Amino acid sequence: MNDPKEYIKDLSYNTKDVFFNDDLDKINLDKIIENEYKNTFEILDKLDIIKYIKDNYKINYKEPELEILEYIPIIIGGYSRSKNKIIFSKKSIESLIDEQLEFFGYKEIKRSTNDTQGIKYLNMSFNSIFLYPFCINRNIREAIAESIIRSKMLHERWHSFDYMILDKLEKDSTIKDRDYLLTILNNHDNLELRASAFEVVDYLVNGFYKHEKGLAAAYSNIPTCREFIDKLERKEDIYTYVPYDLGFCYGNTVVAANRSSLKENIYNIIDDIIHLDKERVINVIKHYGDNSDKLLHD
Numbered sequence: 001m002n003d004p005k006e007y008i009k010d011l012s013y014n015t016k017d018v019f020f021n022d023d024l025d026k027i028n029l030d031k032i033i034e035n036e037y038k039n040t041f042e043i044l045d046k047l048d049i050i051k052y053i054k055d056n057y058k059i060n061y062k063e064p065e066l067e068i069l070e071y072i073p074i075i076i077g078g079y080s081r082s083k084n085k086i087i088f089s090k091k092s093i094e095s096l097i098d099e100q101l102e103f104f105g106y107k108e109i110k111r112s113t114n115d116t117q118g119i120k121y122l123n124m125s126f127n128s129i130f131l132y133p134f135c136i137n138r139n140i141r142e143a144i145a146e147s148i149i150r151s152k153m154l155h156e157r158w159h160s161f162d163y164m165i166l167d168k169l170e171k172d173s174t175i176k177d178r179d180y181l182l183t184i185l186n187n188h189d190n191l192e193l194r195a196s197a198f199e200v201v202d203y204l205v206n207g208f209y210k211h212e213k214g215l216a217a218a219y220s221n222i223p224t225c226r227e228f229i230d231k232l233e234r235k236e237d238i239y240t241y242v243p244y245d246l247g248f249c250y251g252n253t254v255v256a257a258n259r260s261s262l263k264e265n266i267y268n269i270i271d272d273i274i275h276l277d278k279e280r281v282i283n284v285i286k287h288y289g290d291n292s293d294k295l296l297h298d
């Protein structure tokens with residue numbers, strides 16, 4: 001494999017692409033959300049992730065239901081523990097797509113039928129701005145919608161795992177590492193960063209990790225992540241809730257450390273995320289590069 005760093009220079013060419021006007025037409029968001037609900041289940045099922053968590057953490061897994069709403073202020077999607085339901089807000093997704101299109105400059109795009117050539121990057125903005133690979137091999141608005149919804153759906157699905165593990169831990173004192181897991185799972189910040197870390201890993205393991213251009217996003221995000229941790233420690237320029245940045249950054253370090261072995265190491269990574277808390281995330285990002293072989297939880 002070529003050095004993914006070589007491809008980072010491609011990232012700056014995003015804005016040189018051009019769009020066809022018909023790509024900016026309305027899309028069927030209900031259909032895309034429903035498809036991604038099924039698709040993310042299949043991604044997890046194909047990798048046996050649901051079975052792995054069920055068997056190893058003895059959860060009583062129930063597939064969350066999906067509810068699509070016109071508008072919920074601020075959020076793209078959410079997970080309700082009491083209803084075991086994943087909820088999506090269409091208007092918020094539309095606004096995020098518009099934001100991304102604005103970044104691309106509403107120009108004409110060179111469409112590609114080849115997945116690797118078609119990899120471009122969304123600018124996902126939390127406290128810092130990070131790159132997220134996605135594939136343009138069809139309507140640009142649809143491609144952006146699919147990417148945003150898929151990553152968010154994976155995030156919400158992880159919340160369902162965490163709450164099912166928490167339910168089990170509360171009832172069963174025989175689970176390994178019970179006290180430790182109960183402590184970290186009862187901290188809401190940890191729940192958000194774990195879901196964000198999983199979202200990145202599972203989004204990339206579904207294809208992108210095999211391509212230099214997919215990995216390049218992880219490599220280019222890591223310096224931004226280290227800067228973010230510096231700022232966090234100096235307590236400056238932090239505007240919003242930080243666990244999303246932290247989890248996103250942790251996911252990128254896992255992808256960069258595992259590279260082409262991401263898929264074969266997936267169960268270690270799942271165990272690692274199940275044992276993940278804020279302190280370890282900060283530590284790993286801070287020292288990434290000094291000790292990159294030892295990212296995983298033993």
Ligand SMILES: [Zn+2]
Binds near residue numbers: 155191192
């Ligand atoms: Zn969340």
